[in-house]
Amino acid sequence: xxxxxxxxxxxxxxxxxxxxVSVAEQPARLRLDDRALLQEWQPSYKRGxxxxxxxxxxxxxxxxxxxxxxxxxxxxxxAVLIILPWxxxxxxxxxxxxxxxxxDAAAANPQARALIVKWGNLHLIRVMLGVLAALAFLWxxx
Numbered sequence: 561x562x563x564x565x566x567x568x569x570x571x572x573x574x575x576x577x578x579x580x581v582s583v584a585e586q587p588a589r590l591r592l593d594d595r596a597l598l599q600e601w602q603p604s605y606k607r608g609x610x611x612x613x614x615x616x617x618x619x620x621x622x623x624x625x626x627x628x629x630x631x632x633x634x635x636x637x638x639a640v641l642i643i644l645p646w647x648x649x650x651x652x653x654x655x656x657x658x659x660x661x662x663x664d665a666a667a668a669n670p671q672a673r674a675l676i677v678k679w680g681n682l683h684l685i686r687v688m689l690g691v692l693a694a695l696a697f698l699w700x701x702x
Contacts, residue, residue, distance in 0.1 A: 561701070564635055567622035568697035571642050574615045575690030581608065582687050586680040590673075598672040599665040601679075605657065609649075612686075616642050623697060634700030641693035645686045653682045 589600045623639030626632070649657075656679050663669050 561630070563622055563629060564626035564632070564697060564701050567619055567626050567635065567638060568694060568701055570615055570619040570622060571638065571690065571694045571697050574612060574619060574642065574645075575687070575694045577608070577612055577615070578683070578687040578690045582680065582683055586676075586683070589676070590680075593668075594670065594672050595665070595668045597676060598660065598663055598669060601660060601672075601676055602663075602665055605660070613646065613649075616645055619693070619697075623693075626697075626700065630700070632700045634696050638693045638696035638700060641689050641696055644689045648682075648685055648689065652685070653679065656682065 585604065589597055589604075592600060620639045620643040623635045623642060627635035627639060656675055660672065660675050660679065663672055
């Protein structure tokens with residue numbers, strides 16, 4: 561049961577970070593001018609991606625262990641849901657990420673704003689997956 565609660569806790573951290581990005585960071589960065597917008601997004605994305613990717617892996621492993629120990633399908637569902645942001649990011653978000661990462665942040669780029677808005681919309685799927693995974697782990701823990 562402890563491993564399941566750890567999976568829930570780590571997943572809640574993932575979901576909370578994803579919600580923060582969508583509710584606070586993304587709207588704030590969109591108020592910046594185009595050059596500052598890209599200058600903020602590039603380092604923020606690199607740091608956030610590393611953090612959330614590692615949290616997702618840890619939560620997935622904990623969920624699989626909890627499922628293996630208890631046989632409770634909710635933990636397996638949570639483990640699958642929390643790892644799904646990986647393929648979503650690699651398949652759906654990566655083309656946008658690569659375009660944004662390749663842009664020169666020192667120069668104004670008119671495409672940056674539209675791409676960052678698109679990125680924010682794609683990021684909402686990561687929020688949804690994190691919240692659903694947390695709910696699955698909560699379901700397994702009760």
